[in-house]
Amino acid sequence: MxxxxxxxxxxxxxxxxxxxxxxxxxxxxxxxxxxxxxxxxxxxxxxxxxxxxxxxxxxxxxxxxxxxxxxxxxxxxxxxxxxxxxxxxxxxxxxxxxxxxxxxxxxxxxxxxxxxxxxxxxxxxxxxxxxxxxxxxxxxxxxxxxxxxxxxxxxxxxxxxxxxxxxxxxxxxxxxxxxxxxxxxxxTATQAHDDASVRVEQSRHEAVATLEAWETGGLPREICELWPAESEMIGMLGRPGERVHPVPVMRRYLEDGVRQHLRHVVAGRDIAIWEMDVTHDGARHVCPPAVAWLMFRSEGRVRRLRVVFPRPPR
Incomplete structure (x- = not known):
């Protein structure tokens, strides 16, 4: 035709x-x-x-x-x-x-x-x-x-x-x-890509190791490298105009009786999200039931951490 x-x-x-x-x-x-x-x-x-x-x-x-x-x-x-x-x-x-x-x-x-x-x-x-x-x-x-x-x-x-x-x-x-x-x-359809599942599992391991290290008070070398001296807490837990390192802030909450339990991990190359459930049995103050860490990384190290308190699941 x-x-x-x-x-x-x-x-x-x-x-x-x-x-x-x-x-x-x-x-x-x-x-x-x-x-x-x-x-x-x-x-x-x-x-x-x-x-x-x-x-x-x-x-x-x-x-x-x-x-x-x-x-x-x-x-x-x-x-x-x-x-x-x-x-x-x-x-x-x-x-x-x-x-x-x-x-x-x-x-x-x-x-x-x-x-x-x-x-x-x-x-x-x-x-x-x-x-x-x-x-x-x-x-x-x-x-x-x-x-x-x-x-x-x-x-x-x-x-x-x-x-x-x-x-x-x-x-x-x-x-x-x-x-x-x-x-x-x-x-990018035909390009080679990193294994996303490996990145998520690595981030999950870092989250568990970080929480365990902060509870015991000892930071293994790999966790120290994840949270170098230049790491900075930003957002509501940070202080405007003053650089605050995440480690002492998190330890203070632990000393007050607050505990965080990893629930979910989302991880890209430079951004990772750790979602936690929070318990506070015997704590000095009551915290929201959930918290999320938004981490911005460079060369594998956390340069900025923003902690947010999402609403409870509907």
């Missing part, structure tokens, strides 16, 4: 099968191939504006986590558009039910939730590719994305409090992060 050009390259079915087997580049090609119709769905439901772009980026992240759900690879385009449509409907529902930004909050993600993002990424064959793209983001964008999608500090209000910025700034940074994430995923 005149004017007919058969499709070139692998079919959607083949790309879906390869993506489900863990081939990062195949999923990148699928997202690039269907980006225009995905955006068209978002524009038809939300109109032109940042909400439509955010919905497309959120759908791309959902596809990363749930590509294994696709049963008919030939219909993956229909599935991707349905994911976008669902994201748009959630945004429209939030607009109707709750004015402002409150309706955009995610419920707290339990560690035993089978779709908890960090758990899915840990099990997924493409986790290293995803984290490779996360590491391409600037620090401010990387932090809000890690908090929103991989930690229990997931609401706009909690992230704003943790980062000490307005809620509007959180939303703006998340929008930028999702857009850059999509670009980075495509750009």
């Amino acid at each position: 005149a004017g007919f050009h058969p499709p070139t390259g692998p079919t959607d079915e083949e790309l879906t099968r390869r993506a489900q087997a863990g081939e990062a580049g195949a999923l990148g090609l699928l997202l690039a191939r269907h980006q225009a119709p995905m955006r068209a769905v978002a524009l038809s439901l939300l109109g032109y504006g940042p909400d439509a772009e955010d919905a497309v980026q959120e759908a791309a992240l959902t596809a990363l986590r749930r590509i294994g759900d696709v049963r008919d690879g030939a219909a993956v385009g229909t599935w991707l558009r349905a994911v976008v449509r669902n994201s748009c409907r959630m945004r429209l529902r939030a607009r109707r039910e709750t004015p402002g930004l409150d309706g955009l909050d995610h419920p707290h993600l339990r560690d035993d939730d089978p779709w908890q993002p960090e758990q899915v990424v840990e099990r997924h064959a493409m986790r290293d590719w995803i984290w490779g793209a996360v590491e391409e983001l600037p620090e401010q964008l990387r932090l809000v994305l890690m908090l929103r999608h991989f930690s229990g500090i997931s609401s706009y209000q909690e992230i704003a409090a943790a980062c000490e910025v307005p809620v509007g700034t959180v939303r703006s940074r998340l929008s930028q992060a999702r857009a850059k994430m999509s670009q980075a995923l495509t750009a």
